[in-house]
Amino acid sequence: MSTLIPPGLNRRLVLAALAGTAADLAGLGLIASAAWLITRAAEQPPLAALSVAIVGVRAFATSRGVFRYAERLAGHDVALRAQASTRERLYEALIPSQPLSHRGADLLSRMVDDTDAVQDLLVRVLLPAVAALVTGAVAVVISLFLLPAAAFALLAGLVVAGVLLPLGTAAASRRWSARLAPARAELAARVADLVHGSADLAAYGAKAQALAAGTEADERLAALERGQSRVSATALLAGVLTQGLTVVAVVWICQAAGTGSVATAVLALMSLVAFEPVLPLASAGERLTGVLAALRRLTALRSTPPAVTEPASPAAPPSGPLTVTVTDLVVRHGDAPPALDGVSLALTPGKRVAVVGPSGAGKSTLLSALMRTVDYESGNITLNGVEARDLAADDVRSLMTGLTQDPYVFQATFIDNLRLAGPEATDDQLAQAIRSAQLTDWSSPAAWDTSLGEDGRTLSGGQLQRLALARALLYDPPVLLLDEPAEALDEETATSLMADLLDATHGRTTLLITHRLRGLEAVDEILVLEDGHITQRGTHAALSTTDGYYRTLWQAESMLHT
Numbered sequence: 001m002s003t004l005i006p007p008g009l010n011r012r013l014v015l016a017a018l019a020g021t022a023a024d025l026a027g028l029g030l031i032a033s034a035a036w037l038i039t040r041a042a043e044q045p046p047l048a049a050l051s052v053a054i055v056g057v058r059a060f061a062t063s064r065g066v067f068r069y070a071e072r073l074a075g076h077d078v079a080l081r082a083q084a085s086t087r088e089r090l091y092e093a094l095i096p097s098q099p100l101s102h103r104g105a106d107l108l109s110r111m112v113d114d115t116d117a118v119q120d121l122l123v124r125v126l127l128p129a130v131a132a133l134v135t136g137a138v139a140v141v142i143s144l145f146l147l148p149a150a151a152f153a154l155l156a157g158l159v160v161a162g163v164l165l166p167l168g169t170a171a172a173s174r175r176w177s178a179r180l181a182p183a184r185a186e187l188a189a190r191v192a193d194l195v196h197g198s199a200d201l202a203a204y205g206a207k208a209q210a211l212a213a214g215t216e217a218d219e220r221l222a223a224l225e226r227g228q229s230r231v232s233a234t235a236l237l238a239g240v241l242t243q244g245l246t247v248v249a250v251v252w253i254c255q256a257a258g259t260g261s262v263a264t265a266v267l268a269l270m271s272l273v274a275f276e277p278v279l280p281l282a283s284a285g286e287r288l289t290g291v292l293a294a295l296r297r298l299t300a301l302r303s304t305p306p307a308v309t310e311p312a313s314p315a316a317p318p319s320g321p322l323t324v325t326v327t328d329l330v331v332r333h334g335d336a337p338p339a340l341d342g343v344s345l346a347l348t349p350g351k352r353v354a355v356v357g358p359s360g361a362g363k364s365t366l367l368s369a370l371m372r373t374v375d376y377e378s379g380n381i382t383l384n385g386v387e388a389r390d391l392a393a394d395d396v397r398s399l400m401t402g403l404t405q406d407p408y409v410f411q412a413t414f415i416d417n418l419r420l421a422g423p424e425a426t427d428d429q430l431a432q433a434i435r436s437a438q439l440t441d442w443s444s445p446a447a448w449d450t451s452l453g454e455d456g457r458t459l460s461g462g463q464l465q466r467l468a469l470a471r472a473l474l475y476d477p478p479v480l481l482l483d484e485p486a487e488a489l490d491e492e493t494a495t496s497l498m499a500d501l502l503d504a505t506h507g508r509t510t511l512l513i514t515h516r517l518r519g520l521e522a523v524d525e526i527l528v529l530e531d532g533h534i535t536q537r538g539t540h541a542a543l544s545t546t547d548g549y550y551r552t553l554w555q556a557e558s559m560l561h562t
Contacts (some may be wrong), residue, residue: 009081009087012074012077012078013074013078013083013122015074016070016071016074016075016077016078016127017071017126017127017130017131019067019068019070019071019074019075020068020071020075020127020128020130020131021130021131021134021135022063022067022071023064023067023068023070023071023131023132024131024132024135024276024277025134025135025138025467026061026063026064026067026134027060027064027272027273027276028058028102028138028139028273028274029056029060030057030060030061030064031269031270031272031273032142032266032269032270032273033053033056033057033060034057034269035265035266035268035269035270036053036262036265036266037050037053037054037057038265039261039265039266040053040262042219042261043262045389050415058204062169067440071127072230075122075123075127075166075268076123077117078122079122079123080119082118082119082122083115083116083118083119086115086118086298087115089356090115090298090301094111104133106320108410113232115294115298116294117290117291117294117298118294118295120287120290120291121288121295121545124280124283124284124287125284125287125288125291128277128280128281128284129281129284129541130278131277131359132162132278132280132281133162135274135276135277135278135279136158136162136274136278139154139158139270139271139273139274140154140155140158140274142270143250143267143270143271144224144323146259146266146267147253147254147257147259147263147267148261149253150250150253150254150267150271152249153249153250153253153271154246154271154274156246157242157243157245157246157249157271157275158246158274158275158278158412160242161239161242161243161275161278161279161281162281163284165235165239165242165281165282165285166281166282166284166285166286166288167285168235168282168285168290169231169232169235169282169283169285169286170285170286171229172231172234172287173228173285173286173289173290174284174289176224176227176231178230179224180221180225180290183217183220183221184221185222185484186220186221187214187218187221189219190210190213190214190217190218191214192215193210193214194211197210198532201477203312217272228286231286232282232283232286235283235285235286236279236282236283238282238400239279239282240279242275243272243279246271246275247268247271247272250267250268250271251264251267251268252303253283254267254268255390262432279492307373307374308372308373308374308375308393309375309376309389310392310393311389311390311392312389314390314391314395315386315387315390316392317383317386317392317396317398317399317511318384318385318386318399318406318417320384321349321400321478322347322349322381322383322386322478322479322509323346323347323348323349323383323413324346324347324370324381324383324400324479325345325346325347325380325381326343326344326345326346326366326370326379326380326381326508327344327379327380327381327382328342328343328344328378328379328380329342329343329344329366329369329376329378329379329380329381330342330343330376330377330378331362331365331366331368331369331374331375331376331377332377333374335363337532338377338532339362339365340365340366340369340376340532341530341531341532341533342379342533342534343362343366343379343529343532343533343534344379345527345534347479347509347511348509349509350507350508350524351508351509351510351525352502352505352508352509352510352511352512352523352524352525352526353510353523353524353525353526353527354511354512354513354514354520354523354525354526354527355511355512355513355514355526355527355529356514356515356517356520356526356527356528356529356549356550356553357528357529357530357549358530358549359515361529361530361532362529362531362532363483363529364483364484364512364513365403366529367404367481367483367511367513369381370380370388370400370479370481370511371396371397371400371401371481372388372391372393372396373393375389383396383399383400391511398477399477399478399479400477400478400481401472401475401477401480401481402472402475402477402480402481402482402483403465403468403469403471403472403481403482403483404468404481404483405470406463407464407467407469407471409452409459409464410452411447411449411451411453412452413449413450413451413452414447414448414449414451414452414467415430415448415449415465417452417471418430418433418434418467418470418471418474420471421433421470421471421472421474421475422474422475425474429474430448430474431443431445433470433471433473433474436469436470436473436500436504437467437469437470437473437500437504438466438497438500439463439464439466439467439470440461460493461490461493462490462493462494462496462497465485465486465497466497466500466537468485469482469485469497469500469501469504473504476508478509479509479510479511480508480509480510480511481510481511481513482501482505482511482512482513482514483509483513484513484514484515485497485498485501485512485514486514486516487515488496494516495516495518495519498514498518498519499515499519502519502522502523506522510523516557517540517550517553517554517557518557520540521539521540521541523540524539525537525538525539525540526539526540526543526550528543528548528549528550530549535548535549536549536550
């Protein structure tokens with residue numbers, strides 16, 4: 001439980017439990033005092049003999065509403081805070097983790113549905129169980145003083161409704177709960193495929209098959225939910241029958257013992273009300289099975305091994321102008337041959353270095369190693385002489401970051417997406433980043449509130465890359481890393497973007513990964529990376545006249561443009 005409740009919320013949880021218990025006890029006191037008052041008043045005693053009961057009815061009726069409101073307020077507050085904390089910790093666990101095999105829709109289902117289990121555990125299982133236990137115990141103790149035989153009958157009914165039925169529903173629903181979450185994730189994945197891939201499905205004539213698969217997933221989920229609903233309905237019926245039979249048994253015992261009408265009414269109605277907090281425990285038992293399954297999935301997700309090893313005692317991040325030195329770097333993915341083998345380079349303040357090479361040469365792996373999203377096997381990466389592995393990964397990424405492939409755009413306004421890189425940025429700083437990235441469509445503040453739609457679908461490829469570049473320039477890290485900024489753009493857009501990018505990075509320490517050579521005359525050094533090795537290094541003027549990969553690619557690119 002301590003892993004679910006954030007620090008500082010335990011007191012709120014205790015208050016919620018106390019308030020819920022007090023509300024149920026007030027309900028028990030209300031019905032007991034009201035039963036006594038009505039039956040005693042029928043005997044026409046002096047009014048003074050009823051005054052205490054009248055005050056008790058009013059006090060219990062008023063306090064019951066107050067305590068119930070307090071319980072709802074405190075209980076939902078702690079549940080929502082615990083849920084938010086769980087999601088936050090899940091994000092923190094996933095960000096540095098190794099690549100996951102789960103589909104995006106499955107991860108979304110776990111992030112939304114499974115984290116709801118934390119709220120259900122507190123609001124629908126834990127708090128009701130505490131209130132039911134205390135209220136049932138108080139009802140049995142009162143009955144024990146009035147008529148011991150009736151107390152044992154009430155105890156038996158409460159045990160059936162509060163213990164046996166929840167255990168039974170938990171066992172019956174276990175086979176449903178283990179299949180419901182995967183079914184929901186499958187349906188979410190099918191729906192996501194239909195929504196996001198509708199154009200591709202229509203183009204390839206696969207729309208009917210995708211719809212059929214989605215319908216089949218929906219029918220499977222509906223069948224499972226109907227089965228679980230039958231368990232719930234059966235448990236509810238059994239609980240109500242137990243409640244009724246218990247009240248009948250209490251009345252019969254009272255009649256057999258010759259108990260007066262006042263005690264009989266109090267015992268019968270109190271027994272009826274004692275079941276009010278107990279009956280929901282049957283559905284709580286059913287819910288508990290699903291909650292535990294969801295928590296196991298969250299635990300498995302959070303236990304995904306991190307992509308990089310964090311130091312036990314991170315060093316303080318270096319300050320001032322940053323010099324990054326890479327020496328004999330070796331990076332290997334699993335048991336495959338090294339993706340990088342003996343790579344060395346230096347990024348001094350203000351220096352711009354471009355890395356070119358064929359696909360699969362290890363260019364993106366180099367950026368991943370610099371940003372500490374993959375571990376390196378041997379060699380060194382130092383920042384002002386401090387080994388990168390001695391720094392917290394977040395500290396390294398705050399010093400070296402920038403534009404990665406496939407930048408994400410949220411369904412929000414243009415300016416909100418840009419502010420992700422600088423939440424405290426002024427309007428002048430935002431405008432400067434927009435001008436540097438040549439985002440002409442948003443150069444006017446009047447256009448900043450334009451919604452970009454889901455996944456930035458209203459943006460063209462060039463606009464998306466320019467927005468990502470504006471983010472990187474606004475964040476302004478000491479070392480700017482740019483990974484294929486012109487990838488998948490048409491020739492005219494890519495040429496324009498590269499020209500603006502090289503102009504915007506003038507005087508910034510920059511490492512640029514690119515397939516395009518046009519404009520690289522402006523950078524200070526070019527590295528040619530092939531099969532994980534640096535095969536050439538120098539300026540554009542030197543490499544374009546020296547036999548090798550760079551000259552061949554430059555000649556081919558020049559012929560294309562002529």
